[in-house]
Amino acid sequence: MSEGKPMKPFKTFASAAIPIDIQNCDTDQIVPARFLRKSPFDADFDRALLHDLRFNADGSEKDFAFNRDGFRGGKIIVADLNWGCGSSREHAVEVLVANDIRAVIAPSMGDIHYNNCVKRGVLPIKLTVEDCDKLRKQLQDGPGAEIAVDLDSQTITGPDQATYSFEIDGFDKHRLLNGLDDIGLTMEYDGQIGMFADAYKARRSWLS
Amino acid sequence: MGKTLFDKIWDDHVIFERDDGNVLLYIDRHLTHDMHHRAFPDLKHRGLKLREPDKLFATPDHSVPTTAKTIDDIPEGEMRMTVEGLHKWQKEFGYVHFAMDDDRHGIVHVVGPEQGITLPGIILVCGDSHTSTHGAMGCLAFGIGHSEVKHVMVTQALWQRKPKKMRITITGTLGPSVSGKDVILAIIQKIGTAGGTGYAIEYAGSAIDQLSMEGRMTLCNMTIEAGARIGMIAPDDKCIDYCRGLTFAPKADQWDSAVQYWRTLKSDPDAEFDAEITFDGDLIEPMVTWGVSPQWGVPITGTVPDPKDEPDPNRRAEIEAALAYMDLKAGMPVSDIKIDTVFVGACTNSRIEDLRAAAEVARGRTAKARTLIVPGSGLIRKQAEVEGLDKVFIDAGMEWREPGCSMCIALNGDMLQPGERSASTSNRNFRGRQGPGSRTHLVSPAMAAAAAVTGHLTDVRELLKGDGQ
Ligand code: SF4
Numbered sequence: 001m002s003e004g005k006p007m008k009p010f011k012t013f014a015s016a017a018i019p020i021d022i023q024n025c026d027t028d029q030i031v032p033a034r035f036l037r038k039s040p041f042d043a044d045f046d047r048a049l050l051h052d053l054r055f056n057a058d059g060s061e062k063d064f065a066f067n068r069d070g071f072r073g074g075k076i077i078v079a080d081l082n083w084g085c086g087s088s089r090e091h092a093v094e095v096l097v098a099n100d101i102r103a104v105i106a107p108s109m110g111d112i113h114y115n116n117c118v119k120r121g122v123l124p125i126k127l128t129v130e131d132c133d134k135l136r137k138q139l140q141d142g143p144g145a146e147i148a149v150d151l152d153s154q155t156i157t158g159p160d161q162a163t164y165s166f167e168i169d170g171f172d173k174h175r176l177l178n179g180l181d182d183i184g185l186t187m188e189y190d191g192q193i194g195m196f197a198d199a200y201k202a203r204r205s206w207l208s
Numbered sequence: 209m210g211k212t213l214f215d216k217i218w219d220d221h222v223i224f225e226r227d228d229g230n231v232l233l234y235i236d237r238h239l240t241h242d243m244h245h246r247a248f249p250d251l252k253h254r255g256l257k258l259r260e261p262d263k264l265f266a267t268p269d270h271s272v273p274t275t276a277k278t279i280d281d282i283p284e285g286e287m288r289m290t291v292e293g294l295h296k297w298q299k300e301f302g303y304v305h306f307a308m309d310d311d312r313h314g315i316v317h318v319v320g321p322e323q324g325i326t327l328p329g330i331i332l333v334c335g336d337s338h339t340s341t342h343g344a345m346g347c348l349a350f351g352i353g354h355s356e357v358k359h360v361m362v363t364q365a366l367w368q369r370k371p372k373k374m375r376i377t378i379t380g381t382l383g384p385s386v387s388g389k390d391v392i393l394a395i396i397q398k399i400g401t402a403g404g405t406g407y408a409i410e411y412a413g414s415a416i417d418q419l420s421m422e423g424r425m426t427l428c429n430m431t432i433e434a435g436a437r438i439g440m441i442a443p444d445d446k447c448i449d450y451c452r453g454l455t456f457a458p459k460a461d462q463w464d465s466a467v468q469y470w471r472t473l474k475s476d477p478d479a480e481f482d483a484e485i486t487f488d489g490d491l492i493e494p495m496v497t498w499g500v501s502p503q504w505g506v507p508i509t510g511t512v513p514d515p516k517d518e519p520d521p522n523r524r525a526e527i528e529a530a531l532a533y534m535d536l537k538a539g540m541p542v543s544d545i546k547i548d549t550v551f552v553g554a555c556t557n558s559r560i561e562d563l564r565a566a567a568e569v570a571r572g573r574t575a576k577a578r579t580l581i582v583p584g585s586g587l588i589r590k591q592a593e594v595e596g597l598d599k600v601f602i603d604a605g606m607e608w609r610e611p612g613c614s615m616c617i618a619l620n621g622d623m624l625q626p627g628e629r630s631a632s633t634s635n636r637n638f639r640g641r642q643g644p645g646s647r648t649h650l651v652s653p654a655m656a657a658a659a660a661v662t663g664h665l666t667d668v669r670e671l672l673k674g675d676g677q
Contacts, residue, residue: 024402026638032644033619037290088335088336169230193364
């Protein structure tokens with residue numbers, strides 16, 4: 001049994017997008033700790049995403065963007081400052097994958113969460129605060145409006161057809177476009193790792 | 209141009225650098241805990257094994273009930289499965305495992321330095337964001353995700369991009385009852401929870417020199433709450449003395465060459481940082497947080513902010529939402545905030561010095577709020593008992609528990625009820641962190657004990673004055 005769904009190569013797509021108007025939406029909000037011992041294959045795992053913001057204690061839905069018509073089933077999240085700050089829990093990406101969220105757009109993100117997104121095939125996109133504010137406003141005004149994401153050309157197209165370009169590290173882009181798993185990739189450097197380790201242990205002998 | 213402490217350690221570990229700046233780094237030591245137990249069956253399924261099993265160190269912490277002494281004491285279910293998972297794969301994979309009945313087990317970020325697994329000059333990783341803690345020992349340490357955990361297990365290496373570098377200098381002298389916790393809360397209050405994002409932070413200055421190793425660990429621990437994955441402090445005599453004689457530290461015949469190298473680990477005088485910030489240590493007071501982000505802090509002499517004073521509308525909305533969640537009134541003195549439960553523990557503040565600071569306040573007083581004291585490791589628990597601290601706590605009506613993460617993350621049964629309010633020495637006050645609907649005020653151990661014996665957030669300096677201190 002593998003632990004999560006295998007990564008798919010990242011393809012150009014367009015989808016409804018969900019605005020999350022919360023600054024510093026930390027990983028404890030994205031997936032509360034009590035779900036961390038669940039496996040991505042458990043029934044209802046998808047409900048863990050933003051659980052306490054989406055659901056009441058009795059399991060009924062709260063009035064929250066995710067639950068509104070038009071936003072339901074969206075594959076893109078448009079967030080605010082410092083999305084995914086907090087812990088290193090990769091479940092915060094697994095729950096995105098479980099909900100078929102393929103991209104998160106935000107002005108800034110937690111460093112570890114950003115890396116985890118890339119490792120699990122979710123595209124993190126950083127735009128300016130103004131652009132994110134504008135996109136969220138457009139989505140709030142017209143729920144169901146679509147955003148198109150093109151990783152190859154590093155652009156997205158908003159509901160009003162305005163295009164925005166974004167930066168991404170070349171290596172991250174390569175991994176995402178090809179759905180590559182890092183372990184396989186690094187194994188090709190096996191010989192170099194061994195040689196380095198030998199030399200390193202010679203000069204830092206107390207660590208050998 | 210000179211090199212920073214960060215550069216020196218980074219450069220010593222570069223296996224390969226790609227044209228796009230991505231670097232394959234050699235990893236000296238890897239710590240892990242129960243929440244990663246699923247990595248092992250996954251590796252097995254894929255026919256993979258550990259490249260250097262003696263460099264992986266595992267300890268159960270997140271899922272350990274603080275009333276349990278052995279696995280058999282854990283009730284059947286998810287918690288037990290998780291701790292058992294980490295235990296049972298040890299045989300097949302060969303990593304170093306500190307089992308529950310081994311006094312060396314405890315919170316992963318307490319165990320690392322305590323055992324000499326964490327040493328100056330190394331690169332250490334762990335699948336946990338508070339791995340920044342270990343930078344207090346003059347090494348480069350950062351948290352990684354679960355995919356990266358498996359990557360390090362199999363390759364003993366990791367792909368990274370070089371972060372930017374920031375130096376935070378704390379000048380002057382810290383006042384009485386002002387601890388590493390207060391310093392970091394003051395820093396985060398100023399620079400915000402994203403202030404360090406993309407940076408590795410080096411701490412320096414006279415107030416940092418003054419801190420004990422425990423205080424430095426607290427400071428580096430919460431560096432992640434400032435957004436930076438890495439916090440570090442150059443190793444000095446205090447640090448080197450701390451390492452001496454520890455189980456996984458250099459042995460006698462290697463000691464001198466190790467120390468000789470460690471002494472070179474400091475930023476050169478002409479090294480450049482991408483950002484520099486200075487704080488006056490004399491001005492830092494005991495701190496508390498009032499909101500649902502570690503950046504919402506205030507000195508204990510201060511008041512809860514009024515959203516009306518905040519010009520930025522998004523920030524104002526955040527403050528309003530935080531006040532509603534925390535059930536606090538704008539403008540009220542923070543020392544009027546009543547506390548239901550006190551938690552002294554977590555990888556931030558569960559070391560022996562932390563327990564001593566809490567005991568000093570608790571001695572001869574009685575807790576007015578439920579108080580849990582949770583040592584960071586079995587060894588710390590033992591040491592505290594040798595010093596009689598357990599008796600001080602128990603006499604004050606506090607609960608003396610077995611080591612683990614406990615109420616920091618509420619994954620082991622120790623938790624707050626909805627709406628319950630804590631003074632906690634942990635590092636995160638996020639909504640629901642200590643249980644759904646929980647309300648958390650982050651404080652130092654001395655401040656936590658002061659809240660316990662008065663029932664409200666209290667300036668511990670005032671309280672101790674009565675003791676003639
Ligand atoms: S004590 Fe808290 S912050 Fe530290 S490792 Fe455990 S859960 Fe994480």
